[in-house]
Amino acid sequence: MNILMVYQSVLDTLASFLTLLIAVVDVKHTGLSRDSVYDHFVCHVWLGRQLLWYITVISTYGLILMTFDRYMAVIRPIWYNNNVRAP
Numbered sequence: 001m002n003i004l005m006v007y008q009s010v011l012d013t014l015a016s017f018l019t020l021l022i023a024v025v026d027v028k029h030t031g032l033s034r035d036s037v038y039d040h041f042v043c044h045v046w047l048g049r050q051l052l053w054y055i056t057v058i059s060t061y062g063l064i065l066m067t068f069d070r071y072m073a074v075i076r077p078i079w080y081n082n083n084v085r086a087p
Contacts, residue, residue, distance in 0.1 A: 004066045011059040018052045 045051055048066045 004062065004069060008059065008062045011054060011055055011062060014050065015055045015059060018055065022046075022049060022052065 069084075072084070
């Protein structure tokens with residue numbers, strides 16, 4: 001459970017940082033060309049906010065995994081202590 005909590009907090013911190021960057025950094029996208037690698041990055045990743053959405057989806061799956069972990073700990077405590085928890 002501690003690993004899942006650290007994982008979740010790192011993802012949420014990264015998502016918050018990216019949201020702040022997207023809100024603060026303004027990229028002028030009026031003169032994008034088809035030949036520039038930087039322009040492709042700006043268009044597809046930064047302006048499309050793909051990285052932010054990927055992190056948001058991964059964070060959601062992390063929350064689901066933590067919920068399932070807690071569910072198993074409550075419903076099957078003996079099995080959980082014997083099989084999931086390290087001695």
